[in-house]
Amino acid sequence: MAVAVYPGSFDPVTYGHFDIIERASSIMDHLIVAVLNNSSKSPLFSVEERVNMLIDVTKHLPNVEVRSFDGLLVDFVRENHAHVIIRGLRAVTDFEYELQLSQTNRVIAPEVDTVFLTTNLKYSYLSSSIVKEIAMYGGDISAFVHPGIAGKIRAKFAGE
Ligand code: PNS
Numbered sequence: 001m002a003v004a005v006y007p008g009s010f011d012p013v014t015y016g017h018f019d020i021i022e023r024a025s026s027i028m029d030h031l032i033v034a035v036l037n038n039s040s041k042s043p044l045f046s047v048e049e050r051v052n053m054l055i056d057v058t059k060h061l062p063n064v065e066v067r068s069f070d071g072l073l074v075d076f077v078r079e080n081h082a083h084v085i086i087r088g089l090r091a092v093t094d095f096e097y098e099l100q101l102s103q104t105n106r107v108i109a110p111e112v113d114t115v116f117l118t119t120n121l122k123y124s125y126l127s128s129s130i131v132k133e134i135a136m137y138g139g140d141i142s143a144f145v146h147p148g149i150a151g152k153i154r155a156k157f158a159g160e
Pocket of ligand 1: 007008009010036071072073074100101104105
């Protein structure tokens with residue numbers, strides 16, 4: 001069975017992430033979306049909130065599971081008997097960091113390969129940070145995230 005891990009901060013999940021999840025789930029037998037629990041990044045949403053939002057938007061995909069992790073990604077990959085890491089590539093600006101990440105991971109876990117999916121052109125400019133910045137200034141984020149997620153982002157900035 002081909003099991004893959006799609007890791008990230010997902011603070012919050014955007015349509016760009018969602019596109020990668022849908023496509024990766026169609027080529028893998030099982031996909032684990034792995035949410036990094038990293039307190040040093042001071043995320044807008046807690047790891048539980050990020051996991052729940054991902055569960056919500058992926059509930060129609062039976063072979064997708066959402067979990068959180070801390071520590072090394074490759075340890076999580078091994079613990080879950082996966083051999084593939086999925087990452088999305090938006091533009092050439094992503095490449096250097098992604099290459100470093102995948103090559104480092106392969107040195108410490110040679111049996112784990114990274115598979116890159118190029119982001120849908122529609123979302124090639126999109127990032128969670130941009131979405132948060134637009135929301136912070138009261139802009140319309142409906143083109144970037146699911147309606148339920150947009151409501152949660154707005155509520156955060158409204159201090160609810
Ligand atoms: O969505 P992001 O923030 O670009 O995801 C980055 C992520 C979670 C893939 C990366 O930071 C990661 O794997 N962190 C876990 C710690 C780790 O394994 N670091 C060594 C990789 S070089």
